[in-house]
Amino acid sequence: MPQPTPPDPNAEVECLSRAQAGDTAAFDRLMAPHRRQLHAHCYRMLGSPFDADDALQETLLAAWRGLAGFEARSALGTWLYRIATHVCLRMVSQRPRRITSPEHGAPLQATAELGEPVAGPVWLEPLPDEEWASATSPEDPASTLQRREHVALAFVAALQHLPGTQRAVLLLREVLEYSAAETAAMLGTSVASVNSALQRAQKTVKERMPAAHAQQHPPLGGQQARDELLARFVRAWEQRDIAAMASLLAEDARFTMPPLPAWFDGRRFALMFFAERVFQTPWRLQPLHGNGQAGFACYLQQAGDEHFRPGGVVLLRLRSGLIGSIDSFIDPAVCRRFGMPDVLL
Structure with missing residues (x-):
């Protein structure tokens, strides 16, 4: 699976060593290539860029505290996604599910009364493209379309109907393209459980999505x-x-x-x-x-x-x-x- 890495792998090794020794500037440089994609992952999990801000901040704090024990047995990006996913799973268990308007109530057939704003962490919220789209990496049209589909409002809305673990499995397997074994290791479960969760998640998302990602077809x-x-x-x-x-x-x-x-x-x-x-x-x-x-x-x-x-x-x-x-x-x-x-x- 492709991972965001600095242009010079040797620079990452040196940066990691300095960060593990307590150099905060080195830690910031080490995290910089991963922040945008980690934030997008948290957004998909949580349905709000503001919740994703909180999750990313907690992920980076946990990474800083745990970096001394990172032994590079997996890629740094994999380690960070594992931390971010568990942060999001905890937040999913503590916060209400983000919903869309049709899930809140029936449509209106008159315009005189639109109701009072429903405050609080209730609604699915949009994510500006500049916060997730790569500004430097050219992609072929098929890859670009797939990346857009993986952040489309309808897709993120469908994800919110999944239990936390199913949500995580679907994203790790189908969006981030980790193997079943890698996903099981990241979530601390079995390959069989991952495969079962993926099947259930795929079924729910298919039922909740508008016809075959049609919203992204020009x-x-x-x-x-x-x-x-x-x-x-x-x-x-x-x-x-x-x-x-x-x-x-x-x-x-x-x-x-x-x-x-x-x-x-x-x-x-x-x-x-x-x-x-x-x-x-x-x-x-x-x-x-x-x-x-x-x-x-x-x-x-x-x-x-x-x-x-x-x-x-x-x-x-x-x-x-x-x-x-x-x-x-x-x-x-x-x-x-x-x-x-x-x-x-």
Whole structure:
């Protein structure tokens, strides 16, 4: 299994020796190539980048405390993933499962009342692409697609339905590509138990995922068609054009907006929400990417305010040249995570 390593293996050996002797700067250099992938692993396990922050911090602290006893019988990355996985398993046992809007309640068929925000560690939260995507390692298109599928909102949401151990097994085996024997060693269990857990996890994820990872397939016509679809979406939203928006949405399109519990199922009701609520104020959209999906930072202008201010982060699921879902995250903490300024200049 490929592991993140520094360009010079000898440098890692020297760095490890210095870190084991208590050199904190050497430890930081040793961890640097692993931090991003460890964080992504914790995010998949926990469904929240903020929880993943906590898990990564605890993982690094445990690694620092235990590094003197690391004898390099396995790769450093393997040792770190073992620590991170056990940290996440403990957190999974102590925190509520992250959910999506359809799991919280039934869709609305009117827009007058959207409910009060549901606070607390409840909702599945998005991850900015710059926090997980490699900025330096070129990949072939198939590898890029697979990496996006492994961080897609639908995949991470499906993982949250698994018991902790099944979640860990699926990720270690299918995402990180460890063998059954390696996974069993990391989790302190048997190969038979790993294989059994993997089968059960695969079945649950398949049942919970939209049809065959379709959310990651580009529209017919490739990148150009995808870009044109996104440009039309921006124009329709900013110009508050219901007819144009209707031409972009799949018949079964969904619109969600955590931490508000309200969500709308189907093009008819999504368009009703656009017409009666969203399009009552001016908007400006700027492109962003999260969870391997295209999206937008959405800024709205309230009556009496000359400025456009953060309204939410929107991620789109594209399917067969149409938009299959609009997942809007209106938590200010999520907006800040994606780098949205308080005022759009």
